[in-house]
Amino acid sequence: MAISPGSTAEMHATPTRVLFDAHHIGSGKTGNETYARELLNALRGRPNLHLTAAVAGGAADPALEPPVAIRRVPSNGWLRLLALGMAGSRFDLIHSMYYRPLLSRRPTVVSIHDVSFERHPDFFSRLEVLKNRVLVREAARRASMVVTLSEHARSEMIELYGLDPDRIAVVPGGVSDAFLAPREPRPASANPEVVRILAVGTLQPRKNLLRLLDAVRIVGARSRIQLRVIGPPGHAAQEIQDRLGGSDVVLLGYVTEEELLREYRAADVFVYPSIYEGFGLPVVEAMATGTPVVTTTGGSLPEVAGDAALIVDPFDVGALADAISQLIDDPDLRGTLVERGLRRAAEYSWRSAADRLTAVYGRVLGAGSAA
Numbered sequence: 128m129a130i131s132p133g134s135t136a137e138m139h140a141t142p143t144r145v146l147f148d149a150h151h152i153g154s155g156k157t158g159n160e161t162y163a164r165e166l167l168n169a170l171r172g173r174p175n176l177h178l179t180a181a182v183a184g185g186a187a188d189p190a191l192e193p194p195v196a197i198r199r200v201p202s203n204g205w206l207r208l209l210a211l212g213m214a215g216s217r218f219d220l221i222h223s224m225y226y227r228p229l230l231s232r233r234p235t236v237v238s239i240h241d242v243s244f245e246r247h248p249d250f251f252s253r254l255e256v257l258k259n260r261v262l263v264r265e266a267a268r269r270a271s272m273v274v275t276l277s278e279h280a281r282s283e284m285i286e287l288y289g290l291d292p293d294r295i296a297v298v299p300g301g302v303s304d305a306f307l308a309p310r311e312p313r314p315a316s317a318n319p320e321v322v323r324i325l326a327v328g329t330l331q332p333r334k335n336l337l338r339l340l341d342a343v344r345i346v347g348a349r350s351r352i353q354l355r356v357i358g359p360p361g362h363a364a365q366e367i368q369d370r371l372g373g374s375d376v377v378l379l380g381y382v383t384e385e386e387l388l389r390e391y392r393a394a395d396v397f398v399y400p401s402i403y404e405g406f407g408l409p410v411v412e413a414m415a416t417g418t419p420v421v422t423t424t425g426g427s428l429p430e431v432a433g434d435a436a437l438i439v440d441p442f443d444v445g446a447l448a449d450a451i452s453q454l455i456d457d458p459d460l461r462g463t464l465v466e467r468g469l470r471r472a473a474e475y476s477w478r479s480a481a482d483r484l485t486a487v488y489g490r491v492l493g494a495g496s497a498a
Contacts, residue, residue, distance in 0.1 A: 142177040148208055148223040153186030158408055164190045164301060169481035171195050179213055220488055227266040234491045237270040239263060241280050241405025243285055243333060250333040251362055264288060271491045274298050276406035277427035283419040296487045300408050301477030306386055306415040321351045322455055325394035327409040331361030335400040335441050337370050342447035357382055391416040394453045401425045402441045411475045414468030419461050435467035
């Protein structure tokens with residue numbers, strides 16, 4: 128179901144005490160970390176909420192500063208879920224990520240971004256698939272409400288898990304304020320004859336970086352190309368790293384938000400070739416910085432990109448190469464996609480996401496008080 132900020136009953140007269148699972152902050156897990164950080168930033172200071180962030184280890188981040196309170200939980204997954212459940216009695220509601228806290232009787236909202244392990248189990252280790260098929264399914268079926276990022280992800284969970292559509296709320300992600308700052312002139316390239324292609328994503332098979340490499344080398348037969356890849360290693364990363372070795376590829380690893388912004392602005396084309404996504408945050412980040420985008424039909428990506436990107440089959444290397452070539456060769460097309468992208472990115476706001484999430488909290492607590 129789509130949740131709008133005005134679609135819920137008023138929350139409690141006293142601030143609602145929410146235990147927010149923020150263990151991804153400080154983990155270097157790009158999308159999950161951004162999601163937790165930006166939602167906390169957008170929720171903080173709201174008079175109807177008292178937020179406590181559950182963080183692992185010694186994580187430190189501006190999003191964790193007052194008025195957000197801190198509760199330390201173990202880094203180990205099972206112990207963390209137990210700690211969340213045991214602490215739940217002190218709160219009105221727990222908001223967890225992917226899995227439901229253990230032994231908790233409190234109302235629980237669970238964020239599940241996608242079910243890629245169901246559609247593409249070959250992209251994960253056997254242990255990850257088994258764990259997620261048990262714990263994510265259990266969370267989806269027993270949480271008070273499930274929050275996901277796109278209509279596509281919502282429809283997947285309804286189909287796969289047989290969930291009541293009214294128990295799944297779509298709360299799209301947003302674009303960090305840093306990416307929405309007034310546009311600056313593009314940084315001068317050290318070698319303006321080289322076309323810079325940027326890709327952002329964890330080094331894992333689902334991100335489809337090896338087909339992107341093949342496409343870039345097709346284009347590179349007639350243009351000087353440099354592929355720059357941002358993202359930490361993930362499942363089966365070694366083969367990807369080995370294949371991505373070469374003078375025409377730069378592996379940047381995990382970078383700060385400031386460095387990421389600089390790379391987006393310096394890129395001539397941003398390519399997000401993923402085979403399956405529940406949202407695809409880098410697509411809207413690139414659009415917000417005025418960089419033209421090529422992406423795929425993988426999962427939610429057409430829904431998120433709209434008409435502001437060139438969209439191709441993720442398994443068609445020739446189509447990827449053709450789309451990149453079009454953006455290199457056709458300045459009018461580039462300009463059109465840049466302007467469309469800026470408008471599209473403006474539709475995604477973390478403040479709006481926080482409004483919708485607050486409405487979900489209110490609905491859950493309202494249902495609980497009515498029971």
